[in-house]
Amino acid sequence: MTVPTYSAVKNFWTAVIIGFVYSAVFYGGGAAGLHPGLVIAAVALKLGAGIYMCFFREWRAVGAGLITSVPIAVMIVLTICFAIAAVLS
Amino acid sequence: MDFPVYLEMLGLRLHPHLLAELVAYSLSFQLYLRVRRLSVFREATPPFEQMMWVIMGAMFGAMFGSKILAWLEAPQDFFAVPFQPRRLIGGKTIVGGLLGGWAGVEIAKWFVRVRTSTGDACVFPLILGMAVGRVGCFLTGLSDHTHGVHTRLPWGVDFGDGPRHPTQLYEIAFLVAFALGLGVWFTHAHRANGLLFRAFISGYLLFRFAVEFLKPSEKIYAGCSAIQLASLAGTWLCLWSLYGRRSQP
Numbered sequence: 001m002t003v004p005t006y007s008a009v010k011n012f013w014t015a016v017i018i019g020f021v022y023s024a025v026f027y028g029g030g031a032a033g034l035h036p037g038l039v040i041a042a043v044a045l046k047l048g049a050g051i052y053m054c055f056f057r058e059w060r061a062v063g064a065g066l067i068t069s070v071p072i073a074v075m076i077v078l079t080i081c082f083a084i085a086a087v088l089s
Numbered sequence: 090m091d092f093p094v095y096l097e098m099l100g101l102r103l104h105p106h107l108l109a110e111l112v113a114y115s116l117s118f119q120l121y122l123r124v125r126r127l128s129v130f131r132e133a134t135p136p137f138e139q140m141m142w143v144i145m146g147a148m149f150g151a152m153f154g155s156k157i158l159a160w161l162e163a164p165q166d167f168f169a170v171p172f173q174p175r176r177l178i179g180g181k182t183i184v185g186g187l188l189g190g191w192a193g194v195e196i197a198k199w200f201v202r203v204r205t206s207t208g209d210a211c212v213f214p215l216i217l218g219m220a221v222g223r224v225g226c227f228l229t230g231l232s233d234h235t236h237g238v239h240t241r242l243p244w245g246v247d248f249g250d251g252p253r254h255p256t257q258l259y260e261i262a263f264l265v266a267f268a269l270g271l272g273v274w275f276t277h278a279h280r281a282n283g284l285l286f287r288a289f290i291s292g293y294l295l296f297r298f299a300v301e302f303l304k305p306s307e308k309i310y311a312g313c314s315a316i317q318l319a320s321l322a323g324t325w326l327c328l329w330s331l332y333g334r335r336s337q338p
Binding site: 008009012060061064065067068070071072074075076078079080 | 107110111114137138141142144145148149151152155178179181
């Protein structure tokens with residue numbers, strides 16, 4: 001029987017990338033004008049999920065990664081989505 | 090040359106600032122991953138269970154710092170009537186990002202009880218990212234608000250309304266020279282104890298304080314811009330902590 005290994009580094013950066021992609025979908029929808037609340041919803045959901053995961057030791061790195069993806073996505077993804085929306089409109 | 094200089098790629102017309110920003114983020118992150126493997130930095134790096142909170146602190150601090158200073162720099166642009174929330178998305182400042190990121194790191198380190206210096210490994214990736222980012226600022230031209238005042242000097246660049254100081258190029262030149270100087274100094278010092286990071290921050294902030302006088306920014310705070318005041322405050326903080334570290338046995 002193999003013992004499952006716990007890698008904080010891997011979990012953290014995987015969660016950052018997942019959070020990044022998740023934001024791209026939501027922010028893209030918000031920038032395209034589907035619903036203005038999509039951007040706020042994306043941040044609130046991701047923050048909530050990340051904070052909840054931080055209460056469990058095995059999920060702490062994933063939670064921290066999700067929370068960390070919030071400012072990264074706000075600084076990068078949001079800018080890209082609104083730039084693309086501006087070009088397309 | 091007409092500004093902004095759009096870049097044609099795969100049939101797409103890409104905005105120079107967006108492209109340079111993405112290239113800057115990618116290159117500096119790749120360089121950081123390589124630099125931190127060097128033994129001199131690896132010894133100072135705390136376990137990742139602590140380091141992830143420091144990264145989080147840096148990201149949140151950089152986000153809030155870069156935005157808040159941009160809003161303070163030109164409040165009339167961001168809080169104009171009628172108020173448009175979308176305006177708040179645009180505008181970021183490097184000085185705010187650096188100071189906010191540093192504050193975020195220090196707060197996170199205090200919470201997770203990290204005593205070692207973590208900033209030295211970030212210095213050269215930061216310099217690379219900032220220099221590449223400034224290429225995007227230069228190619229964007231007037232709408233980026235990073236250009237200088239009008240000049241008759243032969244190297245003045247016409248962004249569309251007459252020759253101006255290419256302050257973005259001045260900054261790139263400064264960053265390259267500063268990186269070389271810091272690199273030479275660090276190969277002799279060869280110790281990751283926070284001195285390199287503080288030397289970089291104080292040097293860059295002093296440069297920004299000076300070069301802001303060549304920019305047509307709003308000097309609405311006692312004859313200075315918000316960036317200049319933040320630069321002065323950051324330099325003082327940096328030199329104060331630098332002095333504290335040097336006086337340690």
